[in-house]
Amino acid sequence: MSNAPQTLQAYRASLLYFRADPAFDERAHVWHEDGLLVVADGRIQAAGDYASLAPTLPTDALVHDYRGMLITPGFIDTHLHYPQTDMIASPAPGLLPWLDTYTFPTERRFDDPAHGRAVAEFFLDELLRCGTTTAMVYCTVHRASVDAFFEASEARDLRMVAGKVLMDRHCPDFLRDSADIGGRESAELIATWHKRERNLYAITPRFAPTSSDEQLRTAAELARAYPDTFIQTHVSENADECAWVRALFPSSRSYLHVYDQFGLMRPRAMFGHCIWLDEQDFARMADTGAAAAVCPTSNLFLGSGLFDFEKADGARTLLSLGTDVGAGTSFSMLQTMNEAYKVARLKGSYLPALRMFYLATLGAARSMQLEGVIGSLASGNEADFIVLDPKATPLMARRTAHCGTLDEMLFALALLGDDRAIRATYAAGRKVHERAA
Known part of the structure; x- marks a missing residue:
């Protein structure tokens, strides 16, 4: 029996997930800078812009405020x-x-x-x-x-x-x-x-x-x-x-x-x-x-x-x-991305940050034949997701303050991040880890 919360909850943050492999599709990722993730019964109900989704929530819905942070699939x-x-x-x-x-x-x-x-x-x-x-x-x-x-x-x-x-x-x-x-x-x-x-x-x-x-x-x-x-x-x-x-x-x-x-x-x-x-x-x-x-x-x-x-x-x-x-x-998968990037460079190729995050989420789900179950924030997927803090350390905070693009911010997370960058982890809609603010 799942012990996931049975009531609808929502999470406000930037949202990132994938529909395809960025190496082969320029429109592979979905990005909501001010987004809202809606979860109920251990599954994702919706993911989109806060301005569009917030008015659709029930009046008693609990909204967790993670503004300034990034939610991705686990x-x-x-x-x-x-x-x-x-x-x-x-x-x-x-x-x-x-x-x-x-x-x-x-x-x-x-x-x-x-x-x-x-x-x-x-x-x-x-x-x-x-x-x-x-x-x-x-x-x-x-x-x-x-x-x-x-x-x-x-x-x-x-x-x-x-x-x-x-x-x-x-x-x-x-x-x-x-x-x-x-x-x-x-x-x-x-x-x-x-x-x-x-x-x-x-x-x-x-x-x-x-x-x-x-x-x-x-x-x-x-x-x-x-x-x-x-x-x-x-x-x-x-x-x-x-x-x-x-x-x-x-x-x-x-x-x-x-x-x-x-x-x-x-x-x-x-x-x-x-x-x-x-x-x-x-x-x-x-x-x-x-x-x-x-x-x-x-x-x-x-x-x-x-x-x-x-x-x-x-x-x-x-x-x-x-x-x-x-x-x-x-x-840490962030540290693993860090080393994967360097391995690629030594072999003469290049891994953009979006590709690294894809490989750790939807790419892995596809490799396991579990697309539609895990690895995405799309509606119907199991509500396994994480909250990433781009300011988790003084160095990360200083670097990400100067990031001008999504790719730069993700690259800084991958190259400078570790377990400290994980503000919270959710499995089947239930918080299973939280790092003190």
Whole structure:
């Protein structure tokens, strides 16, 4: 049962949301400088100019005054690991030694439901503090880790996607399942959690090297049996990892082709990183409706490489942004935009501020096949939105006082902002975080 307020409420602020990708449509965004957002029963009823909508409100409607601030859809993070919260900022010379030294020992503790619940509680509160209202989340191989996460998410009435990691080889014995056990437990978790309240399930092979052929076939069987579930995994993150995959799957044309051969490319499939993909790979992603989660803070931290926005856009691949905590170094999607901008520049392309905000909202919703549900302020969408404060810090206040355009203001938020810029976070119409004025 939703705990969203059942009475109509309105929010006065500047409003920004998207109808299309700004990279391909000059009229992609909707902007109301003095706007009004109307919410009831956990959904958006209307968004428009204050002068037009205010006279239509009932006389007893509660209007929250956020003038001077900006309301956007809640941010959507399409790739991160809640069990890695406690190991964020752990040093290692690369992805594979980082997994062995920190990740696997940390994930071992999640066979304890109490530990999983404590980490999930902190993790979700941190997301909300950073303005993220939906995320695609990796749990661990332990069934209890999934139950703990969804219980905490459901208590907050959040739209979250998560799944049990599948891993039956090239990993420590204490984290190894089997094709049979992993498939059976995943099916049981889907039956328990998928589409229960706002929870959604993701079939989650960790990455090709840690799943046998049998387990990858099992994951594909689950994907066919439950076509409205999600698939999430990693691909082409690190050069050493790519070389390992070539040795393990010599008949595959590319790393991505491994997943394609096993039937794991389809709509609602989210592939993390995608750094070393070629034009044929990106075209195949576009053809199948699969999507890429771009994780710049993680890729820079581990020295994995730079995502090629130009190559991906050439194929019209569905794109979104992921923090990839704990290799990623921040829960903040604003900080993730900051690093994505720099990655694009280093690869010779340019990400305008509007594109960055699109990728964190409607772009992510489209990548997840959830357009019309989340990621927009359009009427009928679930009322997940955030209030951004352009004056959250002295430096931001000084810079934004000199902004002459919407793009400049958004760019300052992305490059200078972090969790402090999130004045309030709303999920299903209910305030779930507020930063003191």
